[in-house]
Amino acid sequence: MNDVAIDAERLARRYGRRWALRDVSFHVPPATVMMVAGRNGAGKSTLLRVLSTAIRPDAGKASIGGFDVVRDREDVRKLTAMLSHQNYLYESLTAKENLQVAADHLGKRRNGVGELLAQVALDGRADDVVSTFSAGMRKRLSFARVLLQEPRVVLLDEPYGALDPPGFDLVDQVIRDLKSRGTTILVATHQWDRAARLSDMALVLEAGSVVWQGAAGEVMAHEVKA
């Protein structure tokens, strides 16, 4: 399988009069986990949305597995899966139906859905409508939706958000599992300590720019105005 690295070169993106992302560059080798840390509004979500081809950068370039996120959007989308703040779910459909819809659109058969729901401990609520779900359960369901795509690259935006402690363990387990299968992972999170234990590299963003970059182990040492 070709290796899938993530490269960003002077990425920039603005919202109106403000730079959300400013001159961001980094390289994530294949099958590694990189943690993206930073306060609210530091640009973590914007970075992930650009890499997932959800939005276009205003300047700079980025590529996933050698495919440019603007010109080769289709190929990038085939490789990546995104866990986003917006959980991409249909409120009026049940958990199982949401996954079945995604499977249909991926051209995959529906039979793997039950097993995925079990993996995120939602098999008991498979036939309940998502509008009855708590935030944590929605996060689990969108996790299942990510796994359904069997991605080579995974972009996780606040994976621990709204989860209960068993949920945290679930996320750690899934990340380890994906990593073992050679998936390249980007984790944007505030849970520094947990993420640092799982990640190989770390990137710290502040006001849209990279203020620190290096091995995950040292990120705790990097004294950041919390």
Place this chain on the structure above:
Amino acid sequence: MKKAYVFIALGVALLLVGSYIGLFVAPAEEYMGQVQRIMYVHVPTAWNWMLAVLFAFGCAIAFLFTANTKWDARLEAGLEVATLFAFLLCCQGSIWAKPTWGVWWDWDPRLTSVAVLLFAFLGILALRGFVDDPQRRAVWSAVATIIASVDLPIVYYSVKWWNSLHQQQSTPQTVASQFHLPLRINAFGVLFLMIGFIMLRTRIANYRLAREMAMPPIGGEQAGELA
């Protein structure tokens, strides 16, 4: 920049000459009497309105292919001028219809098509007003302009069928020769005026776009303002 004013001046001059001839020199039409003179301003406006719609249509397609904001600025100018001309045409048309048919609106296929497109373009201008993101506003108004412009011929033929059951054709197509002079002069008059307007309006749109899209400087000192 000065070119726009030259076009406008030329247009006004031609319009004055053409209108003078149309109003005072050209003979009154045997059936229509004086009312015929409205044609010397109505028909040129109609021809140029058509051009404005084609211009807007062209800009919309050009923008979708090149994604260059220059075309979006020109599209905005084209849309506004075409809407203004459509409004003017409807007014002139009803002023002409009142003495001729006794009603303010006689469902003439051409005029009805103008009215339909007037509302379609007003809808697009409203769309532009409601969307703040310049990129999206440009793409959506381009798409809407293409859809509305393609609709023009369809509206014309459907109204013509729909209307032909009640009344025969309302305005004589052929215009006798001695009426041609004021018509042509005014046609070019309105054309130059329109070109001038479009150039001015495009500049305004460019200024606004520049302000909207102005890249905040990438640099250290910017951080203060952000924090």
Place this chain on the structure above:
Amino acid sequence: MLTAALRKELLLQWRTRSQLMAVFVFGATTLLLFSFGIGPNAEMLRTFSSGFLWLGLLLSSTLTLSESFHAEMENRALEGLLLLPSDPRALYYGKAIANWLQLTLLGCALVPVMVVLYDAGTTELLKLLAIILLGTAGLSAPGTLYAAMTAQVRAKQTLLPLLLFPLIVPALLASVKATSLTILGDPMHQSRSWIALLAAFDLIYWSLCGLLYGRVVEE
């Protein structure tokens, strides 16, 4: 891909079918109000019955069309589908066909209301159905595209009709004409030409809107 999109749309519509019932009541009420606008003159009501039917359907269509994108915009589900990736054109045709079926259902449900209120019936039910199918197709093609656009904008309730109504004038004319000829009698067999115009309108907009949809939904 189209079957996947269509399956999802029909499932979504089935799950929110109570809304369609509410829109039907809205449509029937507008037909009632039209008769109050004219007065109890049976002959007049019968003459204008097809006009009222289609105006009622057109007003109701703005409700179903803008509602059809509510689920897509909630949680940015549409973006989720596009990132899978899935082909925007398949998504468009899935949504447009679903909206078309919904409007056809609505149209057929409003016909009995028209028959009762305006005493305007017809024996050529099949022809009436064909006109409803073609007419609602003319509404749903541009309607779906504009619904996708206006769903992401502030004043979407006003903007959708503002954009859609001028555009569908030919479809409205043709549908009303064809329907009234079917109901009131068609001595000179003109309805066939109106149906042809309707079909041409549908062909143009079902292909054009499919081409442009990708640009409307991409960020």
Place this chain on the structure above:
Amino acid sequence: MTGGVVVGGWGFVIAAYSLTAIVFLTYGMTLITKLRDEQSRAEPEGKQK
């Protein structure tokens, strides 16, 4: 109506021409003022380009 000569059309003719003149004039004025306003808002770097 189409047969007989339309009598006394001058009022309508004047109305049409003056309406057209007014619309062109006011639109021209608004464009020029808007342009001036935009130019002054953009940093007035020396002569107009």
